[in-house]
Amino acid sequence: MNGRNRGSDAVGSKQEIRTWAAHETRRRAAEHALAVSVDLGPPERYDDEYTPTETLLSLRPDADPDATGPRSQTVRSVICGRCAGWARPPRPEEVYEAMRAANRNRIQRSAIGVLTREADFEELMNAHLEGAFTWRQLVRAFQERQHVPRSRAGFLRKFAQR
DSSP: OTTOOOSTTOTTOHHHHHHHHHHHHHHHHHHHHHEEOOOOOOGGGBOOOOOOHHHHHHHOTTOOTTSOGGGOHHHHHHHHHHOTTOSSOOOHHHHHHHHHOSSOOHHHHHHHHHHHHHOOHHHHHHHHHTTSOOHHHHHHHHHHHTOEEHHHHHHHHHHHBO
16 A cells, blocks of 8 residues: 555545635634734834843743844744745745845745734744844834734734834
8 A cells, every 4th residue: 555544544634634724714714804904003103123132031031042033933933834835935034034125025025924914922022022023124014914913903002112
């Protein structure tokens, strides 16, 4: 049987995959429905400073100071988890560059799309602490995507505004 398990107990059976795909489709549709065109105000109202390493280490003593900025471990985790099926997933360094680019190319827009669409509250907070972006850069990215889930809009207003 050429090394493949074709029994009914096979991991990832067609039915399991169909069930998962249907659930994921419903989850994404619900999240998209909750997305709104939110006026977060001008990006200039948000802090444009990076978190000092000392602050990161005081809040997350186990953090690796070398896995920050363009090597953010949180951004790497978001990309690895959400881009598993991509032919060529973006690298954390590309997301870092894309967040700072004045005129983003298609690949940069896709990389930022993953971050703004998929990262949850904790991941966004950790990525900011790791110096992956400033609040101003994140607000600009959300505004350009014109797709801000309500939970992220509230998060940005509450935690990021100066």
